[in-house]
Amino acid sequence: MSSYMSFGTIFGNGKYLLGRKLGSGSHGDVYYGKDLHSEEEIAIKVESWDCEEMFLSHEFQVAKMLEGGTGFPTVRWFGQEKRHNVIAMQLLGSSLNSLLQQNGNKFSLKTVLLLADQLLERVEYLHNKRFIHRSIKPENRRDDLESLGYMLIYMLRGCLPWDNAMNDPVLLKQVKMGTSINTLCKGCPEEFSKYMAYVRSLNFEETPDYAVVREMFKDLFFNLGYEYDAKFDWIPQEKQSIFTPSRRQGLEVRKIYTR
Known part of the structure; x- marks a missing residue:
């Protein structure tokens, strides 16, 4: 395996399937994925052992401690796969x-x-x-x-x-x-x-x-007369299949609050 897990990789004792890349961060890559047992769509974070510093193990520990809070994802699995640290977790919405x-x-x-x-x-x-x-x-x-x-x-x-x-x-x-x-x-x-x-x-x-x-x-x-109806400005768009390779796999995720 190269420094990146490849599209279609099955891991976690045959339970999880790696989909297309969602984005890249300073410490690894994020992918769409699927739980092959439940058919649930999930998010997968991958960190190569070739990284100078590895943080995914710590992120897993923090995520487990934060589970149960609204808006915080549930971790499905954490482990090692061919010189990678991998987290499979609940797929949340767009950033x-x-x-x-x-x-x-x-x-x-x-x-x-x-x-x-x-x-x-x-x-x-x-x-x-x-x-x-x-x-x-x-x-x-x-x-x-x-x-x-x-x-x-x-x-x-x-x-x-x-x-x-x-x-x-x-x-x-x-x-x-x-x-x-x-x-x-x-x-x-x-x-x-x-x-x-x-x-x-x-x-x-x-x-x-x-x-x-x-x-x-x-x-x-x-x-101001607003109704608390959770009707935000954005309009849901047709969801692209997570197993159709995307031409825009290098999405940059920027934290706007640090501006």
């Missing part, structure tokens, strides 16, 4: 980044508020399990919520003030530090400014009041 790109790089206020409620719930669950994005240090909860704020503003505005400085780390830091909350949230309802002000007021070791910020966005949602 927010891909949905955002399909929607012209912006979402409506209704969709952003629906997402805000769900994302804050997910982050709270993650923090309660003592896993902080990029780090397990509890004092980084504030950073996570600030990054989430950037993400929400980006989805609503379609840009952030420092977009043009993304390729210059020094300039990027300067622009971020010099951007006021009013400038950051220009054109957004005042609740977004209040959210950012609250998050930045937190001490690093202080436990955020997730319920308060969720309620603030919910109040805005209902005051």
Whole structure:
């Protein structure tokens, strides 16, 4: 086997079938797959033993600890297959980044508020399990919520003030530090400014009041007359067969909240 598992590979004692590639990350590749026993469509992450650093084993342990939370996938299998570490897990929906790109790089206020409620719930669950994005240090909860704020503003505005400085780390830091909350949230309802002000007021070791910020966005949602009907901006498209090789197998997945 080459450094990449090939399309159609059967593994896991004959239980799983590897489909087409979904995307690539810094530590491996992600594929569609199928559980041949249940006919369930799944996601498969593959990491070659040739990688300088291997993280899939740790990711498996974290995923198992997070199982049961809404929006977190269930792990079906983890093991080794011909010099690869492999995870078979529940297949979730499209990434927010891909949905955002399909929607012209912006979402409506209704969709952003629906997402805000769900994302804050997910982050709270993650923090309660003592896993902080990029780090397990509890004092980084504030950073996570600030990054989430950037993400929400980006989805609503379609840009952030420092977009043009993304390729210059020094300039990027300067622009971020010099951007006021009013400038950051220009054109957004005042609740977004209040959210950012609250998050930045937190001490690093202080436990955020997730319920308060969720309620603030919910109040805005209902005051605008929106119906909590889970009708997001994106329209479901006809699903491509996961076992039809795709010409766009090199999909780049970008974390928009780090912009």
